[in-house]
Amino acid sequence: MKFAAEGRGELSAGEAQRLYDQAVGPRVSEDAEAFDVPANSFDVSGAWCHVQDQYGEWWNATGTWNFRNDYVNGSAPRDASGLAADVPSCWVNDGEWISAFDYQGNSYGGPLILQNAGLTASVFAVEDAASNFTMLTDNGSHTISFKRQSAGCAGQPLQARYYFEHNQDGGWSFGIGIAGFSLSYSSGAPPALQKAIQVFRT
Numbered sequence: 001m002k003f004a005a006e007g008r009g010e011l012s013a014g015e016a017q018r019l020y021d022q023a024v025g026p027r028v029s030e031d032a033e034a035f036d037v038p039a040n041s042f043d044v045s046g047a048w049c050h051v052q053d054q055y056g057e058w059w060n061a062t063g064t065w066n067f068r069n070d071y072v073n074g075s076a077p078r079d080a081s082g083l084a085a086d087v088p089s090c091w092v093n094d095g096e097w098i099s100a101f102d103y104q105g106n107s108y109g110g111p112l113i114l115q116n117a118g119l120t121a122s123v124f125a126v127e128d129a130a131s132n133f134t135m136l137t138d139n140g141s142h143t144i145s146f147k148r149q150s151a152g153c154a155g156q157p158l159q160a161r162y163y164f165e166h167n168q169d170g171g172w173s174f175g176i177g178i179a180g181f182s183l184s185y186s187s188g189a190p191p192a193l194q195k196a197i198q199v200f201r202t
């Protein structure tokens with residue numbers, strides 16, 4: 001691959017990198033940038049919402065996260081939004097979705113990537129990013145919808161739990177359930193903060 005640099009003709013990738021390094025100076029090491037995520041940087045909440053119309057009956061579990069408006073730190077890897085439910089057999093998964101906004105309510109157009117978490121849980125990778133001193137994923141909501149498939153299950157609650165993990169280094173894989181949400185990082189133990197709420201039920 002060749003790169004064109006002004007006044008220098010065509011450069012190889014290696015030459016371009018060397019010139020770039022000269023121009024920007026030495027890079028700050030990863031360690032110097034690593035710092036803990038403040039405990040009050042964000043909060044989470046969750047609730048069930050009932051919907052009924054001529055097409056059917058649903059219970060939607062929704063978790064929300066919300067960063068402090070003055071907390072601006074979006075960095076790789078993607079943050080993790082996890083929602084886990086425990087529902088009686090009369091209810092089946094009818095979809096999942098997520099949306100995110102900056103603190104002024106502008107919709108986030110960047111990656112919110114669904115992971116494979118099964119029928120009663122949902123995990124999205126949220127590409128936390130900052131621009132113009134604004135965190136583009138300041139707040140958001142994450143929902144799993146359960147539709148009634150059969151009569152019955154009276155008095156049996158639907159339960160759910162919501163988790164959000166903000167992080168600053170490495171890549172991750174996960175395990176999720178009502179009992180917990182665990183991320184394993186390729187980089188070991190990077191600065192990260194997970195918050196969860198108690199199980200919420202109908």
Ligand SMILES: [Ca+2]
Pocket residue numbers: 066067068069103138139
């Ligand atoms: Ca906020």
Ligand SMILES: [Ca+2]
Pocket residue numbers: 074075076077078079128166167168169
């Ligand atoms: Ca992150």
